[in-house]
Amino acid sequence: MFQKIEFNPHQGASIGTLWLNSPARVPAPALPVGWQGRIGDWANRVELVPDLGSNIGSRVWWRGLFTCVSLCGTTLMLSPGMPAIPGSVPTALGANHLDHFRSQMISASALGGDSGLRMGPTDAVAPLAETPERPQIELNAALGTGDSFAHTLARSGVSDKDASAVLALVAQAVDPESIAAGTRVQMILGRRPNRNVARPLERLSVRARLELALEIHRQDGALTLRRIPIAVDNTPLRIRGRVGGSLYRAARAAGAAPSTIQAYLKVLASQVSVGSLRAEDRFDIIVAHRRAETGEAEVGQLLFAGLERARGKDINMLKWTQDGRQQWFEASGVGERRGVLAAPVSGRMSSNYGQRFHPILGYKRMHAGVDFSAAHGSPIYAVTDGRVNYAGWHGGHGKYVRLQHAGGIGSGYAHMSRIAVKSGQSVRRGQVIGYVGSTGLSTGPHLHYELYRNGATVNPGSIKFTQVAQLSGSALAAFKAKIAELKRLPAGPVAERTAQATPAPTDNPAGGGVSRTR
Ligand SMILES: [Zn+2]
Numbered sequence: 244m245f246q247k248i249e250f251n252p253h254q255g256a257s258i259g260t261l262w263l264n265s266p267a268r269v270p271a272p273a274l275p276v277g278w279q280g281r282i283g284d285w286a287n288r289v290e291l292v293p294d295l296g297s298n299i300g301s302r303v304w305w306r307g308l309f310t311c312v313s314l315c316g317t318t319l320m321l322s323p324g325m326p327a328i329p330g331s332v333p334t335a336l337g338a339n340h341l342d343h344f345r346s347q348m349i350s351a352s353a354l355g356g357d358s359g360l361r362m363g364p365t366d367a368v369a370p371l372a373e374t375p376e377r378p379q380i381e382l383n384a385a386l387g388t389g390d391s392f393a394h395t396l397a398r399s400g401v402s403d404k405d406a407s408a409v410l411a412l413v414a415q416a417v418d419p420e421s422i423a424a425g426t427r428v429q430m431i432l433g434r435r436p437n438r439n440v441a442r443p444l445e446r447l448s449v450r451a452r453l454e455l456a457l458e459i460h461r462q463d464g465a466l467t468l469r470r471i472p473i474a475v476d477n478t479p480l481r482i483r484g485r486v487g488g489s490l491y492r493a494a495r496a497a498g499a500a501p502s503t504i505q506a507y508l509k510v511l512a513s514q515v516s517v518g519s520l521r522a523e524d525r526f527d528i529i530v531a532h533r534r535a536e537t538g539e540a541e542v543g544q545l546l547f548a549g550l551e552r553a554r555g556k557d558i559n560m561l562k563w564t565q566d567g568r569q570q571w572f573e574a575s576g577v578g579e580r581r582g583v584l585a586a587p588v589s590g591r592m593s594s595n596y597g598q599r600f601h602p603i604l605g606y607k608r609m610h611a612g613v614d615f616s617a618a619h620g621s622p623i624y625a626v627t628d629g630r631v632n633y634a635g636w637h638g639g640h641g642k643y644v645r646l647q648h649a650g651g652i653g654s655g656y657a658h659m660s661r662i663a664v665k666s667g668q669s670v671r672r673g674q675v676i677g678y679v680g681s682t683g684l685s686t687g688p689h690l691h692y693e694l695y696r697n698g699a700t701v702n703p704g705s706i707k708f709t710q711v712a713q714l715s716g717s718a719l720a721a722f723k724a725k726i727a728e729l730k731r732l733p734a735g736p737v738a739e740r741t742a743q744a745t746p747a748p749t750d751n752p753a754g755g756g757v758s759r760t761r
Pocket residue numbers: 594610612613614690691692
């Protein structure tokens with residue numbers, strides 16, 4: 244086996260010499276020259292890496308072990324070491340960092356999140372014993388439904404003294420109770436001497452009515468009122484258009500308010516079946532309209548309802564007041580057909596008109612009316628317009644009311660517990676005239692209702708009577724003149740017409756009337 248390859252630089256011509264391991268000892272070569280040569284020679288002679296499995300404990304073995312330990316030690320010394328492997332570990336934030344981040348976190352306010360418009364207080368914030376007050380507070384309060392002006396002031400923090408002064412000033416211009424719900428009240432409350440008193444009112448402005456704004460200032464310690472009249476155009480608004488596919492949509496598109504269309508359809512339905520309208524028909528609606536110079540507008544009641552029909556008679560209905568009652572009249576002066584209430588009381592009919600056995604008298608006799616069974620105290624309504632002919636005790640009828648209607652018709656209401664009208668008084672259809680009871684010849688609370696024609700009782704179920712108002716004479720002339728006047732109005736919103744705003748009447752036409760109170 245080859246043991247060693249030795250290159251001898253002194254043998255020239257670069258010839259390697261091979262020795263075979265043979266029993267014949269090769270004579271030792273000449274001693275090498277130099278320290279490198281000597282170390283090489285020593286390394287040849289000394290076995291530095293023996294087999295550590297044999298001759299354990301011998302001198303050679305210990306030397307081998309030393310070599311092994313030295314080499315391992317050198318390797319460890321020269322190794323670059325173990326690099327750290329990155330991993331996810333929660334960062335521990337210091338108190339300062341936590342405060343810094345907290346204002347930027349997004350979390351629920353309920354959980355103490357500071358996200359939002361304001362930055363949350365950090366630990367650096369020290370609570371103040373007392374915060375400084377704003378010099379002024381500007382408030383914008385609105386009157387609620389069922390609310391009062393005085394209550395709105397009190398709710399806004401105006402002192403009782405200021406509130407009563409304001410009320411007294413406002414009452415000089417308008418009734419404070421008449422200010423509509425939803426009206427906004429702008430207030431400025433000023434600086435106060437200490438926290439235990441209410442802030443003084445510095446300024447208050449309110450649009451009391453469409454045509455009147457009120458301003459209250461504090462001047463030299465006293466509140467003064469200034470009225471600002473606002474010009475209002477009262478010209479009614481006329482809205483016209485083609486019915487098309489839907490009258491409602493067409494009228495809405497033309498600028499009518501939903502409540503106006505509702506009223507219009509109700510009037511129209513009294514004359515014509517709304518289902519019979521044709522697309523070519525043209526509607527003509529005139530409503531009361533108030534438009535202030537400041538831009539606000541108020542839509543009032545429907546004044547005129549017209550329909551120009553492609554086929555059939557045109558409809559022209561005008562709201563007109565006759566005998567103190569507003570109702571709709573047709574262009575010829577014929578008013579609404581007013582029917583009679585089906586029953587004068589809310590209850591079941593318990594006994595009909597005709598011969599019957601009387602429960603108290605104990606024999607058969609004529610029952611001259613109709614009985615309605617109803618709870619004690621239920622209101623009794625007049626079946627139609629009329630005049631009270633009799634109101635009081637009437638024998639077996641107990642407490643009794645007799646009404647006289649047009650056309651020789653009368654109606655009677657018996658056994659009332661209480662009468663709510665007086666003799667000679669005129670009543671309207673649906674007006675409460677008394678309450679159900681059991682007075683007179685009666686076994687329990689019920690209404691005995693009678694109908695008379697020319698003084699004799701008739702079966703209330705047998706006749707139907709209606710009332711139609713008819714205008715005549717000067718009333719008819721005035722009515723026709725009003726229709727003509729309204730129909731001269733151009734259609735369209737007021738803004739498109741020549742603005743002819745008339746200043747609203749106020750008790751101080753010069754404007755800026757100042758009244759003062761302390
Ligand atoms: Zn009866």
